[in-house]
Amino acid sequence: MTRFPVRALRSVDLGTPDLDRSEQFYVTIWGLQVVARHNGAVYLRAGGCDHHVVALHRSERPELRAVTFRVGSADDFTVLASNVVAQGGQIVSPPLANPAPDGGIIMIVRGPEGGLLRFVHGDVVHAAALSWVDRPQRLAHVNLNSVDADATAAFYEKALGFRLTDRTRMMAFVRCNSDHHAVVIADASVNGLNHVAFLMPDLEQVMRGSGRMIDAGFPIAWGVGRHGPGDNVFAYFIDPAGFVIEYTAEVLQVDDDYKFRGPEQWVWPPGRTDQWGIAPPKADHVKAAQVAIPYAG
Structure with a gap:
């Protein structure tokens, strides 16, 4: 399979006006530690x-501070930096020792649409906590809004070495490993965060996690259903700060033989929003939440 300089999506940095409440939510309800x-x-x-999948920071408004990816080797920093500049990005910080708890070497860039992207190598890792049955295992993908989704997707391909897996009328799906997508780029009127998806062990645990959310007073915002591109099961929620978050599982695994499909092939029957046909149309307040989170700064 193609060698990707970026090997995986690792974490997101979120700014929240109520840090204590956000921490309590993600630890006691969502299932992080x-x-x-x-x-x-x-x-x-x-x-x-x-080491971590979310870093919470105190801020005046909900905002996406950064998205962090893991690179394959220290040598990849040089190629990535050159390509980022050639494709209209900016090097905010060259590769340096990371002073944060996750350690390793870190490079920070700003994409053409304004968001910060962090690239790490040699960061701290943990032994997997196998007992976390109905809790997230890692990030599955981050969905970003873009006023020019095709241009943003091209940046991920040409600057960062991702591959375009599928393109629907509204979204471009790009990958950096065998997961169908690590980043989804949505056509939108603003740049920023659409939602963050957390990978659960399987469908059963998506349902059990969703039940825990409902018991805690957080109704399902959209779903449960099964997506088209990526074939993954989904259940969307809105956290106390207004971030749209997703439990997902069973993400399609692909290789170089996967056949790209475009908007003319990704068409649902009228009124349908998922493969199964059971997810209701997305409510207006959910659509509004998915375009409400800007990039920091």
């Missing part, structure tokens, strides 16, 4: 090997 505190930020791990 505090692994570190540093310079006012709270680092939360899932059940897999990543």
